[in-house]
Amino acid sequence: MSDIRHSLLRRDALSAAKEVLYHLDIYFSSQLQNTAVPVVDKGTIELVEEFIFHVPKDRNVQPKRMNSLQELQLLEIMCSYFQEQSKDAVRQIIFSALFSPQGNKADDNRMAMLGKLVSMAVAVCRVPILECAASWLQRSHAIYCVRLAKVLVDDYCSLVPGSVQTLQQIFSASPRFCCQFITAVTALYDLSSEDLIPPFDLLEMVVTWIFDDPRLTLITFLNTPISANLPLGCLDLTPLLGLVRWCVKSPLAYKRNIKPSLSNGHMGKLPREMPDSEGGDRDSKPLYSKLHLSVLQVLMMLQAHLTEKNLFGRLGLLLFENVAQLVEELARLVSELNPLNATKETELSLDRLAQALQVAMAAGALLCAREDLRSLCSRLPHNNLLQLVMSGPVQQPPHSPYQPGFYPHIHTPPLGYPPRPASAAHSTLPTHTAHPAHNTHSPHPTQTFLPGMNFPYRPIR
Template sequence: MSLSDLKHSLRKYEFPVCAQEALVRIEQLLAGRTAPTNKQLVVAMEIISEFIFCESDRRGDRGRGAGLSSLQELQLIDILCEYLSSCNNETTKNTIFLSLFGGMESQRRLKVLSILASMAVSASSTPVLLAVGVWLQQTGCSSPQSLQLAENLIRDHFYLNTKNQKELRMLANTAPQFISNFITAVTELYVHDLSTKKMPPKNLLEVITSWVYSNPSLCMSAQLKPASLPSGSIPMAAATPLAGLIRWCSLAPLCLPSNVEDVEMMEISIPMKKIKLECEIDRSIVTTVQQKQLSEAELYIKLHLGVLHSLRSGKRTQGPPTAVNAQHLAALAPIVQTYAHDVLTRGLKLSNDEKLQECLNRLGQAVQVSLANGCVYGNVNNLLASLDTLPENRLLRIVIRTHQQNI
């Protein structure tokens, strides 16, 4: 069948059948043993635009299509879920997924992707989530599209104290590459400076802490298992969330309020039995159990410990370090200096500021474990020089001096 005949045959079907048929045809064009020709790539993109996202008309004019209605979006998401879940070849699945959503600037497609990813999280759909994880890596976890997708997932699943925390925590075991790239994107959204003090929602912090603390190798997952990509594609380097999490934990003492007693208690009521059988011992007693929840400050302590364990597990026996960018750690110095300057303007001593010293202690611990385990890449000299400009802290000073002597 010629390429023109291929389009003509698809035009015989109405949506959503045409979308189902189009996926089969796209797989035939792109997922062969050899890399597709330029003409095959062009035709595949035209088919995707016209028959899957309804963005172009039958002449192929982009922007002339009516686009997807809300009902059609749901129909398409159902079709994509079924297709991705039934695809047994990882390379084929990622080839089709990246063809659908890779390098996109269309908000319509990003909306479909966001709903698809959100439904995959709800359903714990491993095949779909792994494909989204590859998309995050290839697009760049800090790209505007990836950050928008992360924000949408946070809005759908992490803002409220939802009842699905157990299911969310299990995703680290079933789709670790997705979770690692998702956390990397999420760290770009929060705890960047002291002016806004934009902190992650507590429910999100709880789940991320659980993920990292319970699985030390999670943050390295995207690097430990390279993505299966189509022939001829350029794999993007997988970034870990470790530098971002170090920033969160180090700056948390400076951002969290110190005058709030944030020890939370949760009451769990055990309901009274409605029916009592004859001769049954009366156990219909209403009790209230006080179950302590970790405060945000305590969660950051636990997350910090999880990050240190992750850094230890991230030690490489071969090849250069890939876990933590020295430049990202050095970027913390100006933020801490700004806080220290504010302390001094209030006529206080830096050595007496507990929040500042806690920040410096955590930063010193993270830097020491990172360097000792060979996790830092980039300009280490510049990192140590930046840290040397920070206020006096005994631990940090020992770390700086030790590693300056070793270079």
């Protein structure tokens, strides 16, 4: 490595960067011929950091930096290389060697170059780079993933009006990248503040993707060996949790951002879900309703996929602790908006939460005990549908292959009757004699619901 380094020091910045990329190709192609798991050694990483990301190895050496034109030329060289490299394994290992965060001062330069490369790949539809970026998003820490997502959102949803169409077109080119991108943007935009509400163009694009093909959200899960040890802090296997958060929190989050009328009679800033002043219809309410329906459809699909993988009742794609965090965020929003009379929005949020919980438990995506859910939702305001979900499902019978204590299928007993307890295994009962005939009873009057009476529900015990 020292000989290569001395040779690179005599070159200009662009020529040295091109030479490092050429060296990586030879080095890893040779390794893959001899071993199935190539090793990215420290010397290789140092060459990449010094001559591509311009973090000098020696403090006394002045770093060689590329101007904007040279940087653009290098990005074009990288695009061409990844496009022309026919071996996916070589592409993936070189992409990882270039852009895997190392936790050092070179990471800022590394992330800046990665954002520009992926943005260029979107613009010119370079599928090999998008596929490499999808793998990178799956392996890297969520902190770095949301940084890359923010770059793409800024480039295609904020800076140039109408450029979101370019990003939207990659749906058919690289669905795997789209799945990881959705997971990253739902982790970035968690609706915790006005700045973290997804831009309208981004929301519309994500909803269109998922509505057109709900299976898009499951691509990473369906193509990832569950036994593989993913790094701590990485993104979820699916974007389902983030999408449920968008649907559940959006009515209250947008309500929170409505500015009250000022004392001088002028109105404050309109929330993003209201039509804008330019005449365009920017109402996001139908989009969230459409997204909620799509998410429920995806959750219903999961039962078949989990059963096929022999994971039904064993793997929850919606972790209970993450659902608990969502409920905590919702409770804070409700408390914050109480003076604003957000009754309608609160009811809609709680209805969506109840529906998501019910379908997720029925599909086996959420594994938890009924008592845990009762305790978890005790801080939320009363909601009839949520009340039914908390008290409705009965436990699986003992002969069920699923774990006791969980109830992936939901069966709500008829109203007015207590839940039927789980039946125990029993031996064949002896035959008994028939009872004598008895007189026919007079018919009872039919029970009717009186107008104005609340819909009955079983209280939590």
